Amino acid sequence: MKKKIYLDNAATTPISKPVLADLMDKFKNDYGNASTMYSLGRKSHAILDHSRHIIAKSINAKDHEIIFTSGGTESDNTAIMQTAEARKNLGNHIITTSIEHEAVLRPLQFLQKKGFRVTYLPVDENGNISLDDFKNALDDQTILVTIMTGNNEVGSRMPIHQIGEILKNHQAWFHTDAVQAYGLLNIDVKRDHIDMLSTSAHKLNGPKMIGFLYKRDGINFPSFIKGGDQEDKRRAGTENIPQISGFATAVKNLPPATKDKLQKRYYGFKKQIIAGLKKEHVDFEINGSLSKDNLQHVFNLWIKGVSTYVMQTDLDLAGIEISGGSACTAGSLKPSHVLTAMFGKNSPRLHESIRVSFGRFTTKSDIDALIKNIAKVVRHTKKTKRDEIK
Secondary structure: OOOOEEOEOOOOOOOOHHHHHHHHHHHHHOOOOOOOOOHHHHHHHHHHHHHHHHHHHHOOOOHHHEEEEOOHHHHHHHHHHHHHHHHOOOOOEEEEEOOOOHHHHHHHHHHHHOOOEEEEEOOOOOOOOOHHHHHHHOOOOEEEEEOOOEOOOOOOEOOHHHHHHHHOOOOOEEEEEOOOOOOOOOOOOOOOOOOEEEEEHHHHOOOOOOEEEEEOOOOOOOOOOOOOOHHHHOOOOOOOHHHHHHHHHHHHOOOHHHHHHHHHHHHHHHHHHHHHHHHOOOOEEEOOOOOOOOOOOEEEEEEOOOOHHHHHHHHHHOOEEOEOOOOOOOOOOOOOHHHHHHHOOOOHHHHOEEEEEOOOOOOHHHHHHHHHHHHHHHHHHHHHHHHHHO
């Protein structure tokens, strides 16, 4: 059977062995409800507290500032929708970027229909915003700034620290979607003056359907999900102890030194792809930049003359799994809003680009196979077009 090569780690990551072992142990032995008073419940509550401490420490937060959620989408929606509701008496203006994840863009579009003003900061061809644009957009009616830490399609980093500094003396709360960045960057919410931060475990070899929302002391709004008093009355619903424990195990397996090492390794994969495609005489360009400050696990390429659909399909037949953009919109024929924002709606890049994303289990031989097969698809496509002309 042909070996599958998985290169879509920005969409999700395979669960690691330590996380899987922890999940199985907790599902079997620690099924108690953490809100109950008997021993099984108390044990579950102790696991909950321990996991919260591990995760809070990873971003330099206090334990009680971590709220467990079902994932990044719920965390983003909670931060955005509840801030708008809680602060509407102070203003109706929100600032974001044009390349945010749909979990941010769609609640903002909903709020626009309710009368809120939203400024979508433009980006350049490297996927970066201008701090001058941000400063010019900020006004006395701005109640929320929601800007991602790093982009999920092209890997560009946003100037989070500078934005946090600017907002220190402004009424606006600062939220960042760190779903793609959390497993790879060393994040410090105090250093960067972040008020709210969203993450998801399945991006760092943890389980799906579990994430957290960091909410700084002093940021107050009611629970987004109505029901019981779990998570100190901030998020209703029985806590999923096995998933939460698995999340904490995934975090423990990614200390700062490991993150730095992975970033360097992934940058090496990018250089390997560039050199390999040039050797194979593939006509391509990078969507974004090779900046060492970027999220290195994401690599977006314009393979000139080959449609995204053809490249994805042919690579899949060869056992190589990559993406045409965000996994949340990959099933749609709609062009990537990220590439549209970067290059315009008429650019051929929108229909001829692929996203390759690396993970902890990616090898150099996987990258060699990718290069070989991209070149094969390009040669076959060119031959087919020549035959059609004849």
